[in-house]
Every structure is written in structure tokens, then in C-alpha cells.
Amino acid sequence: MRTAVDVPVIGLWKDGPGPVVITPTSRHARAVAQAGAHLVAIDATDRSRPEPFAAVVAAAHAAGALVLADVSTEAEGKAAADAGADAVATTLSGYTSRTPKTPGPDFGLLERLVTRLSVPVIAEGRYRTADDLRRAYAAGAHAVVVGNAITSPLYLTRELARSVPAHADTNGVHS
Numbered sequence: 001m002r003t004a005v006d007v008p009v010i011g012l013w014k015d016g017p018g019p020v021v022i023t024p025t026s027r028h029a030r031a032v033a034q035a036g037a038h039l040v041a042i043d044a045t046d047r048s049r050p051e052p053f054a055a056v057v058a059a060a061h062a063a064g065a066l067v068l069a070d071v072s073t074e075a076e077g078k079a080a081a082d083a084g085a086d087a088v089a090t091t092l093s094g095y096t097s098r099t100p101k102t103p104g105p106d107f108g109l110l111e112r113l114v115t116r117l118s119v120p121v122i123a124e125g126r127y128r129t130a131d132d133l134r135r136a137y138a139a140g141a142h143a144v145v146v147g148n149a150i151t152s153p154l155y156l157t158r159e160l161a162r163s164v165p166a167h168a169d170t171n172g173v174h175s
């Protein structure tokens with residue numbers, strides 16, 4: 001990937017028994033950095049984890065990469081920036097027991113992080129439409145990460161299927 005594009009590459013390694021699976025240890029961070037990521041995404045939620053977040057950050061930095069902290073709350077974002085994260089992303093809002101999963105992006109968290117932090121804030125998590133992106137940039141997002149809306153055939157098929165008229169049920173077009 002690093003050799004194929006000239007835009008910043010965010011890398012991560014999902015592994016382990018959880019609950020923290022996004023680049024959970026120094027070993028994972030080093031491997032992602034050595035694979036060529038400019039930024040290593042690391043879970044920075046306050047859940048139980050195999051290694052302190054700051055240690056994983058230090059490993060990524062020592063391997064020459066920047067750190068993108070994936071958080072679910074404003075407090076986690078502040079703690080991550082204080083621990084040395086170079087940027088913070090709203091990635092994990094809706095994926096922890098404390099944060100309800102909204103159908104769309106968590107714009108409220110994005111706005112609070114932008115107001116509170118001096119590091120760049122990246123909008124991530126259920127950003128799917130051009131309007132979502134406009135709203136994120138208007139709120140002060142440094143960048144927007146779009147995942148499933150681009151990469152998931154299942155998500156894209158479901159979205160298109162929502163426009164199939166109800167009579168299609170009778171000939172099996174809807175599942």
C-alpha cells in the first residue's frame with residue numbers, strides 16, 4: 001500500500017481476545033509501523049488492555065510512525081492526546097458498553113473533541129454520505145475515514161435493496 005499511493009496510510013492490526021483488539025500491544029504497533037503505515041491506529045479506550053496505551057504509543061513512535069488514537073468518549077480523547085497520540089479519531093463511539101450506537105456518525109463526540117483538543121481530530125465510524133462528510137468538515141474534522149460505505153459489498157447491497165419496491169418480495173428479490 002505504501003508504495004502504491006502518495007496519500008497518508010493508516011495501519012492497524014486487529015488481534016487478541018478483546019475487548020481491546022485494534023493494535024493492542026507494542027509488538028502489534030511495531031509490526032504495523034514496519035509494514036509502512038504513516039499512522040498506526042491504536043485503541044485508546046479506557047477498557048482493560050494488555051499493555052498501557054502510552055507504551056504502545058512509544059513503540060509506534062520508536063518505529064517511526066505517528067499514532068492515531070481510536071476513542072469512544074471525550075475523556076478518552078483527552079487522555080490519549082496527553083499520552084502522546086498525534087491525532088484522535090471517533091472510531092469507537094458505539095462500540096463500547098458506555099457509548100450507544102447511533103445509526104449514523106457521532107457528530108456530538110466529533111464536535112466535543114475538536115473543541116477540547118489541540119491535536120487533529122479525525123471523523124470515523126458510520127460516515128457514509130456526502131452530507132456526513134460536509135458536516136464533519138464543517139465541525140472541524142481534519143479528515144474523514146470512510147470504511148464500510150466503500151469497502152463492504154454487504155453494506156452496499158443492503159443500501160441498494162432498500163430501494164427495491166415491496167412487490168419484489170413475492171419473487172424472492174428481497175431476502
Ligand SMILES: CC(=O)N[C@H](C=O)[C@@H](O)[C@H](O)[C@H](O)COP(=O)(O)O
Nearest residue numbers: 091095124125126127146147148149
Ligand atoms: C469499530 C471498528 O473496529 N472499526 C474499525 C476500525 O479500524 C473498522 O472496522 C471500521 O470499518 C472503520 O472504523 C470505519 O468505520 P465505518 O466502516 O463505519 O465507516
